[in-house]
Amino acid sequence: MADAVADLLGERTNPGPAPVTLRDMTVADVFRVAEIERQSFSDAWTPSAFHDLLERDYARLRVAEDTESTVQGYCVLLRAADEGEIANICTAPEVRGTGVGGRLLDDALVAADTSAISAVYLEVRTSNQAARALYESRGFRLVGRRRNYYQQPTEDALVLRRTPPETVGPPA
Numbered sequence: 692m693a694d695a696v697a698d699l700l701g702e703r704t705n706p707g708p709a710p711v712t713l714r715d716m717t718v719a720d721v722f723r724v725a726e727i728e729r730q731s732f733s734d735a736w737t738p739s740a741f742h743d744l745l746e747r748d749y750a751r752l753r754v755a756e757d758t759e760s761t762v763q764g765y766c767v768l769l770r771a772a773d774e775g776e777i778a779n780i781c782t783a784p785e786v787r788g789t790g791v792g793g794r795l796l797d798d799a800l801v802a803a804d805t806s807a808i809s810a811v812y813l814e815v816r817t818s819n820q821a822a823r824a825l826y827e828s829r830g831f832r833l834v835g836r837r838r839n840y841y842q843q844p845t846e847d848a849l850v851l852r853r854t855p856p857e858t859v860g861p862p863a
Contacts, residue, residue: 709755709757709763709786709789709790709791710757710758711755711756711757711763711764711786711791711794712755712756713753713754713755713756713794713795713798714753714754714756715752715753715754716741716745716752716753716754716765717745718742718745720754720762720765721738721741721742721745722738723761723762724738724741724754724762724765725737725738725741727762727763727764727765727781727782727783728741728779728781730783730784731781731784732781733842733843733844734841734842734843736779741767744767744769749769749770749771750767750768750769750770751767751768751769751770751799751802752765752766752767752768753765753766753768753795753798753799755782755791755794755795757786762783763782763783763785763786763791764780764781764782764783764786764791764792764795765779765780765781765795766779766780766795766796766798766799767779767780768799768802768803768811770803770806770808773807773808773809773810774808774809774810774811774812775799775803775808775810775811775812776811776812776813777796777799777811777812777813778813780792780795780796780799780813782795788821792822792825793825796825796826796829797829799811800829800853803855804855804856808855809854809855810852810853810854811831811852811853811854812834812850812851812852812853813826813831813850813851814837814840814848814849814850814851815848815849815851816841816846816847816848816849817836817846817847817848817849818846823849823851826851826853829853830853830854830856831851831852831853832851832852832853833849833850833851834850834851834852835849835850836848836849836850837850
């Protein structure tokens, strides 16, 4: 798993959400996605890692594209049995704090909730307060810690879990 977000959702004051469209990632997106990854993570995934996942039926890769058709963020949701994992999510530095990361996360959670995934997990650096606040706002709760999980710099990962919201049926 990658550091789920690297300052991707900083508390920046912006006039409103960035206008983006969410769509499935394609092979043509891989180099732009890898560029955003390198700008954001010290232990960046390689282009081949993204390319390989595009061919896996258990992987859901989505991108956020701006009005100029430039990829500004991405999210990787993996599925194993009835559980999911946000393995990687990130936005380009220039759009952090504009809601793009939240839209990508919400998109992944809706997909998980509608496909019988009983829980979604992710890992985040202990120091990444902005990402932790976003995840908490979406119902993620702390379930564990991986000591010295991240390198450059060495830091613990917090393991977070989210279960689908309870659906309330009509009154009896």
